[in-house]
Amino acid sequence: MVVDDSAVVRGLETRLLEADPQIKVIASVGNGQVALQTLERHEVEVVILDIEMPVLDGLSALPKLLARDPTLKVIMASTLTLRNAEISLQALEAGAADYLPKPAASREISADGAFKHDLIAKVKALGLARRRNQQRPGAKPGGTGFTAARTRQEAPVKAPAVTLRQQAPVVLRKAPVTAEAVDIIAIGSSTGGPQALFTVLGAMKGSGPLRQPILITQHMPATFTTILAGHISRSAGMDAHEGQDGEVIKGGQVYVAPGDYHMTVESKGTQKVIRLNQDPPENFCRPAVDPMFRSIARAYGRRTLGVVLTGMGSDGTKGGAMIVEAGGTIVAQDEATSVVWGMPGAIAQAGLCTAVLPIGEIGPYISKIANKR
Template identity: 60%
Template sequence: MIVDDSAVIRGLLTRALESDPQISIAASVQNGKIAVSTLERQKVDVVVLDIEMPVMDGMTALPLIIKTQPGVKVIMASTLTLKNAEISMQALQAGAADYIPKPTSTGSISTAGDFKRELTEKVKALGLAARGGTQAPVAVPAQTTASDTVVAKPVSAKRPIQLRPMPTMIPDIIAIGSSTGGPQALFEVMKSLSGKVTQPILITQHMPATFTKLLAEHISRVSGMTCNEATDGEAIVGGQAYVAPGDYHMVLEAEGGNKVIRLTQDPPENFCRPSVDPMLRSLSKIYGPKLLVIILTGMGSDGQRGSEVVTAAGGAVVAQDEATSVVWGMPGAVASDGLCSAVLPLKEIGPQVLKLVMRSAA
């Protein structure tokens, strides 16, 4: 269902979405009040919800939509202003699954390939999640034989995940990658780690520039940990977190005794900039087996190739499980590829990380 007060925008969004044969528009309405009324009579998987509308705006409608149809996935759509970015961040905390910044002109909605691709992919991924997803691997404990081969115990008809042994080396740095549903997951993990880890934390979340600065501010607010949008050339400090700015890859370089952040506009990877993969490659080169990676909810497979490099160097990867992920794309990719030492519910990730990074104090 599309909810926008502009008939022109509704029409353009409808044509963009219906160009994909896997998507059909159940309803197209002009404000939140009509949206809620429509949902009382008609089942939908995904709602694309505008923020600024007369009668009932998007933020007012959001909790009513979720209450009317529990399980429905809501994508907030807005023009990319600082005010709307802040409202979108609040909407994510209030239960929205994702957001998408609308192009600045109506013409670019129908002609901008990147916007059309992002919109259709998000709608399809969230629609699949709303319907319960697909058959996915099941994480099961691994056994280590005398030859150090990891064998997964088959416990269901689903293909089991092969888990790697957890490395014994204490990590010197933590890297987190996330996308769809990522802000909510990041808030949960960072609250668990705040004030308890001495390692620096580098975060790549798929977001445009206006959003990443706000994301860092929200992480600081909800966790109490110092978290900033990264700047080029700054040396990382233990116990602090750094968010990759929108439209820049964030990588790390060793300069003398310091580890320095570099921001690049190298080509997008996995259709993303920032992308998780370049961050992981750069960190693995410096830290080797002393790198701990966390892959949280998100569509696509960004982080998979980087995690291959990480595990080859002896580092560890922990992924969010399917049940607690908004979209089990990124974590599912690393889990299914046998790159993880643990696949956990969201609320167990922080405590598990603390066990790993605080073993030296035990």
Template identity: 45%
Template sequence: MSFASTTGAPAAGAAAQAEPIKVMLVDDAVVVRGLVGRWISDEPDMTLVAAHRSAREAVADITRQDPDVVVLDIEMPDMDGLTALPLMIAAKRDLVVVMASTLTRRSAEISLKCLSLGAADYVPKPESNAGVTTSPAFRRELIDKIRALGRRHRLPARASATAARAQTAAAPARVAAPSIVPHAHAPHAFKTRAFQAMLPKVLVIGASTGGPQALTTVLRGLQPILERVPVLITQHMPPTFTTILAEHTAKATGRPATEAKDGEPVQAGHIYVAPGGRHMLVKRVGATPAIQLDDGPPINFCKPAVDPLFKSAAQVWGGAVLACVLTGMGSDGSHGAGDVVAAGGNVIAQDEASSVVWGMPGAVAMAGHAAAVLPVDQIAAKIVRLFSGDRS
């Protein structure tokens, strides 16, 4: 799994960018510390403030080094990453922690657990030290995430602006005219569209960095409609991680949720998760929509990617598609959102204040594809109203 750089994400202010992002690296493998430490030091906007072989040492050093971002291994002797994470966050409440884990089921389970405990994101690590040294994708993804999350961490007054931004973003959903409504969403100006009148029949969701937490928030709020609506999700994740995400989604919603299988019919009441390493599309088999898995090259540096899901859904259901773009790096989903709008469907984007990274939803909003830009805790209620025929 790899990501585009922060295309579509808001740039940090000049003052925030002038000071390098301070990074702490915690990994018991000396080869990994040396190599990844050099990668970080080679970036002009980053500085390596410490590299520890012990999570216990790192916890004790948080206050002194005051890092912006910690890259934290999971499997370590003495103290593992799962144990260290809450101690680090307790030492510095606004600390950004990126978990580094191999593609094993155990590591994937722990990584998703860490997200629920306050980690900002994770990076799948090659299983061997030799793999780390020969993986440009791992290097690119790690550096991109440090940069995007470190910059986001430095945006001023994020918490104090949350309420005002939420009100600004929510207001257009209650406006019937004009069809395009301007927003003063400092520091970005974007426009929302009027909601189209067609009743939606399917919900498609795209997410990346910060997505698992956002998905849980949204899906738990959809209980009134989940029994009668098919939900298709593309979350940027590698194999194994998507398997566990589907399992967690089933537990959180009480509805069937599985990794999608090629050729299976799309049924109401079922949640389909794009499997890691395959693009998920939909096609018609006779009169029935069905899943189509594609093993083509990455799109927007992602596999699975959101754009092909959105585009194919628009081709199958036309204006009856409701698309939702949640927090994430890059701009994946923006072109597909345009396809949904062109077919007569509607798009909702998560707002900046509640996003871990406002890349993907920001790209959708700035392109003018969104009919609403909402805080994550307001999205489910809006989706339920739209599936019930309410456009207010």
């Protein structure tokens, strides 16, 4: 379901979505109140929810939509402003699955290839994740497809069942046999990542001051990463900020890759410094996790702890392989607690992880390794 007060934007987004044969749009509505009424009549898997709307705005509608259907996957959509970035992160903390920055001008929506890719990829990934969750024992019954076209039918509309591919088994590596503590913690995340980051870093607060630096690449545009760093500082009680080119890396600091820049590490004498670049996107992303992991494997070798949290795609797997080759350690989030088990699933199924853990156990696991003497 597409929810936006602009009929032009609704029409453009609907056409982009329905150009993919696996996606159908159940309804196209102008505010959150109508979206709630539509949810009573139709079975919906994914909602594209605008922030600024009359009658009932997106942030106010979000908890009501999730109360009506807790399995619903909601993507917040907004133009790229500081205010909207802040609201989008509040929405993620309140249960939204992801966010989608809209082009400033509605006429640019169809022309923006990156927006089209992200819109379709996120809807399909979240729809698939919802279906997988519903196939687990004890899961609430629900829909099976990315459901149907703009319609005002009163009867629920269902899409044909979709066969889900079997996932490869996870084979864990043995933990490196070493008495050495790690010198750096590198975290990669995407869809569902902000909530996961707050959980992981928040759980580390009680373990005392951290001597290692933490580098984070979260798939986010500029402005959003600025707000994310501020939220991490407040929620985790750690000094977090966007990394700056040439900045010397210090222990106990959290560095967030700024939107539209890959963040890497370079050895400079006895120091390690952050380098930012605008090399081509990797895995359709900039910032991407792979460049960060590769550079950290070269700079820190076996004293590296890499962490891959929830997200779609496979970013982090190639860089993670280099960390393992250098003697470092990789841990990933498990499927049950991931919003989308793409990134962590890919690296886990590649046999690179020493542990695949629920989100609530990752923070204590990191603290245990970080505090090793």
